[in-house]
Amino acid sequence: MTVYNGYIPSGSQLFAGDYVTSPDGLYYGFLDTIGAYSGTPGIFLVAPGSNPTIAPVVSSCIYCSYPVTTTPSANLGGFFAQMGTDGNLVVYTSATGKDQGVVVPVSSSMTGQIPATPPYYATIQDNPSHGNDGGSFLVYQGTYPDQTNPLILDAKNIVGSMTGITLSGGASGTGIDYNFGAATVGRVLGVSSQNTPITNYTSQTQQFNVNLTLSYTDTSSFNFQVSNATGVSISSSVSVGVPGVAGTSLQFGVTSTTTISKGQTTTTSNSTTFQAGVRPNVPPGYTYDAYITGQDISFDVPYTWNGVATYQGGATARVTGTGVYHGDVTGYLHAIIYCAIAPPGAPACPSIPISDTPLAAVAEPGTAMILPVALLGAVVARRWHARRWHARSLHARR
Numbered sequence: 001m002t003v004y005n006g007y008i009p010s011g012s013q014l015f016a017g018d019y020v021t022s023p024d025g026l027y028y029g030f031l032d033t034i035g036a037y038s039g040t041p042g043i044f045l046v047a048p049g050s051n052p053t054i055a056p057v058v059s060s061c062i063y064c065s066y067p068v069t070t071t072p073s074a075n076l077g078g079f080f081a082q083m084g085t086d087g088n089l090v091v092y093t094s095a096t097g098k099d100q101g102v103v104v105p106v107s108s109s110m111t112g113q114i115p116a117t118p119p120y121y122a123t124i125q126d127n128p129s130h131g132n133d134g135g136s137f138l139v140y141q142g143t144y145p146d147q148t149n150p151l152i153l154d155a156k157n158i159v160g161s162m163t164g165i166t167l168s169g170g171a172s173g174t175g176i177d178y179n180f181g182a183a184t185v186g187r188v189l190g191v192s193s194q195n196t197p198i199t200n201y202t203s204q205t206q207q208f209n210v211n212l213t214l215s216y217t218d219t220s221s222f223n224f225q226v227s228n229a230t231g232v233s234i235s236s237s238v239s240v241g242v243p244g245v246a247g248t249s250l251q252f253g254v255t256s257t258t259t260i261s262k263g264q265t266t267t268t269s270n271s272t273t274f275q276a277g278v279r280p281n282v283p284p285g286y287t288y289d290a291y292i293t294g295q296d297i298s299f300d301v302p303y304t305w306n307g308v309a310t311y312q313g314g315a316t317a318r319v320t321g322t323g324v325y326h327g328d329v330t331g332y333l334h335a336i337i338y339c340a341i342a343p344p345g346a347p348a349c350p351s352i353p354i355s356d357t358p359l360a361a362v363a364e365p366g367t368a369m370i371l372p373v374a375l376l377g378a379v380v381a382r383r384w385h386a387r388r389w390h391a392r393s394l395h396a397r398r
Contacts, residue, residue, distance in 0.1 A: 003051070007123040007144040008083045014044075015080045016097055022124040023145075025050040025321050026162050026309060027135040029068065029124055033079045033097060037065050042072035042079040042091050042107060046124055046137055048159050048309065049317030063313040066158045068137045072106035079106075086112030087120035087139050087152045109139070110153050119143055120152060127161070133312065134161035160312025165319060167240070170306040176240040178303045178325065180252040183243070186298035193293045197340060200282040210290040210335075211277035243301045244329050252301060278335040280354070285343030288354070291336045301325045 004012065004020035008029075014020070019030040028051050035041035037057040047065040049055020057064045069091050072079065078097020084090050091107035094100065113120075121144045127134050135157035142149035167175030198208045241254030282288050302324050309319045336356050339349035 007121045008089070009121055009144070010083055010085050010119040013080055013082045013099060016078075019052060020122070020124065021051060022126045022135070024126040026126045026319055027124045027157075027159070028052065028055075029137065031079060031081045031091065038067060040071055041075060042069075042093060043067045044069040044081055044089060044091060044107075044109070046135060046155075046157065046159070047317070048135065048162070048311050048315050050319045050321070054320065055317040061315065063159055063311070063315040064317075068109050068155050069107040074104055074106045076102065076104060083120070083122050084112060085118040085120065086114075086116035087118075087141065088112040089122055089139070109137070109155065113141075113152065117141060122153075133157045133159075135159050135311075158313060159315055162309045162311050164310050165307045166310075167305060167307040169318070170304065172241070174240045175306045176303055177306070178241070178243055178252075178254070178301050180243070180301060183252045183299055183301045186300065188295060188297050193291070195289055195291045197287055197289055198280065198282055199287040199341075200284055203284050205281050205283050207279050207281050208288075208290075209277055209279055210292065243299075243325055243327055252299070278337065278355075278357070280337045283346075285346060286339060286349075287341035289338045289340045291338070293334050295334070296328070298326075298328045301327065 001017040002014070003018070004014075006021060006023040008014070008020050014031050016031070016033040019028050021028045027046055027048055029044060029046045030052060031042070031044050032038050033041055035043075037047075037059050038045060039059070045057070045065040045067055047055070047057045069081070069089060072091060072093060074093055076093040077095045079091055079093050080097055080099060081089060081091045082099075088111065089109040090105050092099070092103050093106045094103045109122075118141075120139055120141050122137065122139045123144065125134055125136050125138055133156070137153070137155040137157070138151060139153035140147055140149060141152055169175055170177045194210075196210045198210070200206045200208075239257050242256045242258050243252055244255030278290055278292065280288055280290055302322065304320060304322055306318070306320045308316055310316050334357070337354045339354055342349045
């Protein structure tokens, strides 16, 4: 099976099972080699949906497909189609349905260009243009996706343009499935830090409190390519998971939910305040340094969306596509505790940290909770400066 994504190049052939998708996967075209859908074998059809596997055409539905080519004039036992170098999509018949043996042209989308000035390509449009609805079958002179050259054929779609998508299905059941294995990290910034010296002047080991408070705003967004192309609305009734980096496990996962609304791009912002701290045990006479950082990470998580599209003619069909979730999350807090000064006559301070611990961030009352975010690797033990454009507060107490 051959799938032509977005267009059929000049000279390409389509056999039984092959199909071409529209650029955003709202329609597909295929050759009905046995007449299962049109009642007549050998007609090239355009149907709503992303592909025949998830959106098979129902033969009894007059809105589910429409013919691009004419009725074949002969049948030698099988059919195949070819995008001609003269700009004409031609259906051929042969004994095997392949380009072998006796081959006879029996149907076409139009008359070939005279004189032919190749190259040409065929495509199925997603959005309304040229006075026709989305889903119309177009033939252009030139090389895909260039549409500045002449439009040779504009076959009107009787199915109608897509009017909306309701997200549903997929592995998650919500219509959004994230590929966390392909997630990528953008910038990683230190957003706040403090280095607090702690000296125990008593004769007994004492426990000291060192706290960090961090306030910021996170912004994340969905970008539905299909909606950008068509201007239609995505259903606002579907809640989907929002990716983040889960706790201190250094793994991506779904950390909260949001509702998709009004189509093209949904952006969410959360104002959050975190507070975290450490309580090191300091031996008599020693001075420890408690170093706490707050860190910010931007990341991209690719996803697949699934749903049911509605079309003007009354048809519905399953559609699918891909997108990228752009996230930016702050709140991963890390504490490194060093022995800085040893008292006279006591063992010298070790050269390695006494502890190097990710901290669980606790949201203060009345704020949205975002799970802690990790550096996705080894923590860099150096002093960060507060350098984020959002407001922050930083304080320590013992």
